[in-house]
Amino acid sequence: MARTPAARPRARLTAWQAWAALALGMASPAWAAVYTFPGALPVACVSTGSGTYSCTTVTLAAADTVNVVGSADVRVTGNLDIKGSQVNASGAAANMKVTVSGTMFASTGATFNANITAGNVASSGAVNYGGSLSTTTGYLNIGQGSRVTGSVNTTSGTITLSSGTSSNYTTVGSANSASGGLLLNSYNRVLGESRVGHVSGGDYNVLGGPVTALNTYVSFSDHVTINGNVSAQSYVFTGHYANITGNITSTQLQVDTASHSTVTGSITANGTYVNLGGYTTVGGPITAQTYVDTGSHSSIGGDITSRTSYIDTGHGTSVTGSLLAGGTYIDIHSDARVTGSLTAKTYVSMYDNGVVGGSITAQTSTVFINDGNSVGGNVTAASWAKIDDYTTIFGDVTSTGSYVYISTHSTINGNVTAATTVSSGTDSRILQCARSTGSSTMDFNSPTLVAGACCGAAGTCGKSCISGSPVPPSCRSFDHIAVQHGTGTGLTCAPNTVTLVACADSGCSTLYTGGVSGNLTAAGTGITVNFPAGAGFNIPAGASSTTVSFQPVTAGKVTVGAQTASPTASSGSTCNFGSPSCAFTVADSGFDIAVPAHTSGTSQTLSIAAVQKSATSTACVPAFGNVVKTVAVACSYSNPTSGQRSPVVNGVALNTSGAASAACDGTGQLLSLSFNGSGVATPSLIYSDVGKLTLNLSLAGSDQASGLNMTGTGSVVVAPAAFTLTGSPTTVVGAGSPFAVTVSAVNAEGNVTPNFGRETSPEGVRLSWTRASPTGAGASAGTFTGTGVGATAALTSFVNGVATVSDLAWTEVGSGDITSTLASGSYLASGLSASGTTGSTGAALRSVPHHFDVGVTQGCGSITYSEQPFRVTITARNAGNGITLNYNGTAATTPALSKQVTLSATTNASLGSFAPGSATVPAGNFLAGVATVTSPVFAFTSKLTAPAAVGIRAVDADGVSSLGAVEGTVQLRSGRLRITNAFGTEKRALTAPVQAQYWTSKAWVLNSLDNCTRVPLAAVSLGGYLDAKGASTSDWHTAVVPDANGKAISMVNGNGTLTLEAPTAHTARVPAGSVDVSINLGSAASDASCLPAPRPDTTGAAQGWLRAKFGSSNGCAGVAEFNRDPSMRATFGVYAPELKRLIYSAEVP
Structure with a gap:
């Protein structure tokens, strides 16, 4: 039976008094109460047996303590308010279950170790919950800095986490709601899964598990981290710098990510679109029901698919995969990289300096490829196809319904076929057949290389449609x-x-x-x-x-x-x-000679079978066996048709001199060969050169003398064992600049094979590039070009087995290796190939930016004040002026290859210098080849310097410079802010004119280009109040009136005003007199004006470049330097001396 409060031990009487006071609405005693379940219970609670308790409305004091012995199941029919008390603080949450019909309240400092279910939860401040929190019908609010060890759960109410701090996140274990939302403010953390109706989050939130919106959306502001998949029924939005380890899926609407975000998995929008901000990394494919739009410098690790609309990739985007726009078009913006193919329902447009590794297909419309692009496969358009300047297409270009236009300096390695006209600009190249199937005009501007041209459909080859010159030969046909x-x-x-x-x-x-x-x-x-x-x-x-x-x-x-x-x-x-x-x-008889194709310099078994026609069939049988015969063996060259070395059979070179270093001479050598019981001799053969050899055998000696005549001829292909690459640069090379490599065909012993490249159709090598560094999601493969580079290219200029290529270039920053492979893939159709590499550690080349471009954004509109910070943007570029994305200082690439850049002045450098520390750009500022700094400050040596344009140059530790490239200039002016005294009635606000001025070389004049200077209210100091008789007073005060921008002063074309409100009287005396006004343009709390001390502290405007020699006329100390803040005196209700008249008071509006 439950004990009544009167029967409880006297030691707990204070607790009873506290609860009684609370129940009666009186103030509780000042002392803290201690309660125990079971034992001294709160006044509103009774035991109902078996560890269960029933309470009406319960309110604890902030310092109260509730202990649980064993376990407790507490049921509160009203509200529960624990304030800042300690409930089961030393116990486990599993030992206490609390059910509240009303609202559960908790305040800062409270600890509540229990599994709690309430109608609503209203928790404010930092509270520590050791168990889970659930609501049956209402909301669930978690206070700032709170921690919930278990889950937070609602049925339909909203779960709200108040903002934490960077050092103290508001944290819950997991979040669950069938239809209610999860509202995260800033610095919130969910340790596990979030599975709710919808999710809305502010900045700097961390979610340790998957995030699922069961009913509608998921939306986060900046700097969210999610360790799991994100899925929503409607849309998904993430702000800047999101980091998601998993996939993003929207079932019915779109997915939006702001800039500098990372998604390690895929993104799928089954309802509408996917839109990525700039510098976003996606590790997997992207699929959208409608369009896909990627911001600049994004990196996609899989295919991009738009089921019913378009795909638009931003500047500098990299895609490891293919693009398919099933509804409309594909737009590829400049400096993009796509390893796969592009397929669009309508048109494909490719901007400047991009790379597509596969083919491009426009199923119903056009293909437009702008300047400086590279396409590794075919280009096919249903309508016209236009290829602009300096573009390379490694496959065919086909227009099935209209024309093909090839602009200047472009190369098509395959065929060009158009339904109507074919046109090419100067210095373009079509290396296969150019054909107009409709016999329309074909015009090739000289000088243009066209391998062949045909007018008409396949199978015909007229040339009547060719206009102008040159007139190419006919296309290849079957001869x-x-x-x-x-x-x-x-x-x-x-x-x-x-x-x-x-x-x-x-x-x-x-x-x-x-x-x-x-x-x-x-x-x-x-x-x-x-x-x-x-x-x-x-x-x-x-x-x-x-x-x-x-x-x-x-x-x-x-x-x-x-x-x-x-x-x-x-x-x-x-x-x-x-x-x-x-x-x-x-x-009917002879030697059947067989020797497999093999690599040069290796010993191979030569099979010589002495056979004759069977007397009973057309099959071959041994002519003799188990005998040694003398055989004349000679060699000759089949392909190439001459050589410098001789093959060696059983250790004997097949020429008159018997020297392997001498050529075959047709004479050969007499060899004693042992034939086994099957009539087969198996001597060894070794040849240190390459090519196709012919071996001629005839029976010699006594057998020949006796009239036994057997001859045989066989051939063998000997291929190079490998290629060596030497002569690569030993110093850094500017990205995109040409460099040379020497390729040698060698045998198994590493000696050069001089016949390589002398074949009837010369064999050659194909060169390819493997990037060694940097690695990482942000690393760019760049473009490798030069003779012998490309899917169908070959380096064939071998002389005595050696060729040097001097026009190789890689457009990126980093290091890499060159691999050479046999271009044909099968040496003289033998099935044998060969390859070689410079290694796997970047031995071939270390590449740095070719140059920097320096852009300058003025500090104040179109000008910059001396000593005023301005913005500098440095862009690392290759020789073709493309951005070198690998010049990067972030974790997106390993290692970070950017260097610290030093800024210097070029033109007018003698007029001043950079402020210490402001002329360096940290290596870590570079992101995908671009760095922006806002700290550079250039100061004239003398404040009295006329306006000048100062050129800015950038140089890094490798000597990469902006010299000869784009170098921005700072339009410097020496400036000051001038304010004059003001007089006016005390009945209304008083306005003082302010002017931004610059030094012309002769005088300070209005700077009409200043529309940027803003002086905050907090930078204005008001002090030195005087009454109408000039005596110090505290009888009145005034304040600065904010302008339309919320500032004290805002310049428009160099002019501004400072307005003080009408004086406010503190006594019955007339609020008239004057006040000293100074503008703190520095960064310290005290201004540097020439007004007498003391002056009220202010928050400096940090615009010291507008200081000058203010106060020189009244002997202010220190005015030899231009380091004084402007000041003035505002006078209310007193005549202006220069006006020689009184100001009469009147009621004014």
């Missing part, structure tokens, strides 16, 4: 099939394989890749020829060769050829063997 075999000899007992090559000209110097089908022919008098896989052949489009096997079963000569079915050849087939041409000789 004939070339039948190729290494020796033109074979055996009757084995299939003989020939290669069929489709040629676009008579000499087969250009291959045809349009696709060819036909049949191989082979016939000889009295000779039967079998085709093991059939005589038909097909060379698919995109390829230029195939193979066919045939087997004459009777010794003799057969004539080999090719008959084409589609398309029809312009000429008959040719062969690279036979006398007469195309005569293929077969014998």
